Each structure stands twice: as structure tokens, then as C-alpha cells.
Amino acid sequence: MRDIINAHLFPVLGAVSTVTLIGIFLQLDAALSNDAQRSQQAKNHNACVKDIMALAIDEKPNVLDRRGIAGAVRYCNGG
Template structure:
């Protein structure tokens, strides 16, 4: 019985556990990658809003209909 465990069950359990760990690492890596992309998108959006807010009113693009932050956010969102 002990030989059966050593020869078949333990290598099978090791393979399953290694596969599980690799799967978990891939899921965590994908999650971190998505967080980095979202963080960069937010950084770009905030920079756009800051830039639009600091442009003098007579130099702003004509498509900005609202004044203040609401207009800047709408412009940076593509609206």
C-alpha cells in the first residue's frame, strides 16, 4: 500500500498542487495588470482635466459648453 502511495498518489497530488499554484499566479498577475491599466487611465484623465481647467477661457476648444470642472470632465471623457 505504501508503495502505491509513493508511486502514484504523491506525484499526482504534487502535479495538481503545482497546477493550482500556477493558475492562481496567472489570475493574480492579470488582476494586477488591470489595476495598472486603470491607474494609468485615471492619471491621464486627471492630467487632461487639469490642463483644460488651466487653459484661459478664450483659448479653450469651442466644444466645451459647460464652465468649470464639469465642462473639463465632459471634454476629457469625449463628450
């Protein structure tokens, strides 16, 4: 019985654990990549808001309500 376990069970368990670890690694890699994309999007959005806020009142886009940061955020969101 012990020979069957050594010959079959341990290699199968080793293969299953290897596949599991690779799957976990791939999921973590995808999650970290998504976080990096969100971080870059937030950086771009913040730069847009700062640029809009820095414009003179007569240079701001007409769609902007020209009333502060809320209008700049709405404009940079595309709304």
C-alpha cells in the same frame, strides 16, 4: 496499499497543486497588470482635466460648456 498511495497518489497531488499555484500566479499577474493600466488611464485623465481647467476662457474648446470642472471632465472623456 500504502505502496500504491506512495507511488501514484502523492506525485499526482504534487502535480495538481503545482498547476494550481501556477494558475493562481498567472491570474494575480493579469489582475495587477490591469490595475496598472487603469492607474495610468486615471493619471492621463486627471492631467487632461487640469490642462483644460488651466486654459483661459477664450482658449477653451467650443464644445466645452465653459462652466467648470464638469465640462472639462466631459471633454476629456470624449463627450
